[in-house]
Amino acid sequence: MLFPAKIENIDDLGFIRALITKFRADFGVSTSRIFVMGYSLGGDMAYRLALEIPDEIIAVAIVATNLQTDDNLDCRVVGKPIPVLIMNGTSDSIIPYNGGFGVGGEMIRSAQASAEYFAKLNGHTASPKTTRLPHQIASDPVFVDRTVWSETSQRSCWSRSMGVGMSYHIQS
Numbered sequence: 001m002l003f004p005a006k007i008e009n010i011d012d013l014g015f016i017r018a019l020i021t022k023f024r025a026d027f028g029v030s031t032s033r034i035f036v037m038g039y040s041l042g043g044d045m046a047y048r049l050a051l052e053i054p055d056e057i058i059a060v061a062i063v064a065t066n067l068q069t070d071d072n073l074d075c076r077v078v079g080k081p082i083p084v085l086i087m088n089g090t091s092d093s094i095i096p097y098n099g100g101f102g103v104g105g106e107m108i109r110s111a112q113a114s115a116e117y118f119a120k121l122n123g124h125t126a127s128p129k130t131t132r133l134p135h136q137i138a139s140d141p142v143f144v145d146r147t148v149w150s151e152t153s154q155r156s157c158w159s160r161s162m163g164v165g166m167s168y169h170i171q172s
Contacts, residue, residue, distance in 0.1 A: 006074070016049060020056060037061040040095075044068075050084055050118075051077045059083035065095050067114040069107040081122040086114055115147075124149035 005012055016036075023029040034057045038046030043065035050060045052075050059082060066088065067073075088111040090097045099110035109117065119128070126149070133144040 012045065012048070013052060017053070017056065031056065032058055035059050035061065037063070038065075039063040040065055048075045050082045051075050054078065054080040054082040057082070059085070061085040061087070063087045064089065064092060066097075066099060066102075066108040066111055067117055068102070069109055072106045072108075079121065082118075083122075084115075084118045086111065086118075119149045122149075124151060126151040 004010075020029075020031070020034060023034075024031065036046045036049050036057050037060070038044070040063070043062040046060040046062045047065070047067055049057055051073075062084065064087070066086075088095065088097055094103050095108065096102075097111050099108055099113060102108045128147045128149040130145050130147040133146055135143070
């Protein structure tokens with residue numbers, strides 16, 4: 001999908017790098033404390049930053065979007081590990097939880113495949129362990145499955161809430 005910034009040849013990475021430089025100079029922000037959070041299309045930007053400039057940010061949090069498929073990924077992937085938190089609603093009518101066509105017609109991974117992409121990027125090769133978390137309220141129809149990759153020094157977790165809840169994927 002071609003977004004207006006792409007069509008108009010706007011340098012998104014240059015803009016983000018300029019913000020980082022300004023925050024370091026004006027406010028003394030440490031590069032070890034720069035986190036990026038994005039919702040929906042902002043989540044796509046957060047994915048892009050995680051893949052293209054992982055040395056300039058410490059982690060990303062993404063809400064309501066999945067990672068595009070490799071043939072549709074329009075960025076320069078440097079292949080370095082980075083902590084990622086992904087939150088998607090299982091009943092999202094715009095971004096399909098199980099992958100498929102996104103709002104702009106582009107192919108996107110499922111929420112789980114997005115989490116697995118970053119688990120692999122972070123060096124995890126073994127199968128994860130999944131645990132169903134106990135209900136805090138017995139009548140609550142939502143359940144949470146917590147999936148953890150832990151065979152490396154960096155632990156990664158993907159938790160899935162089913163029903164009316166959100167899905168949480170944590171990669172570290």
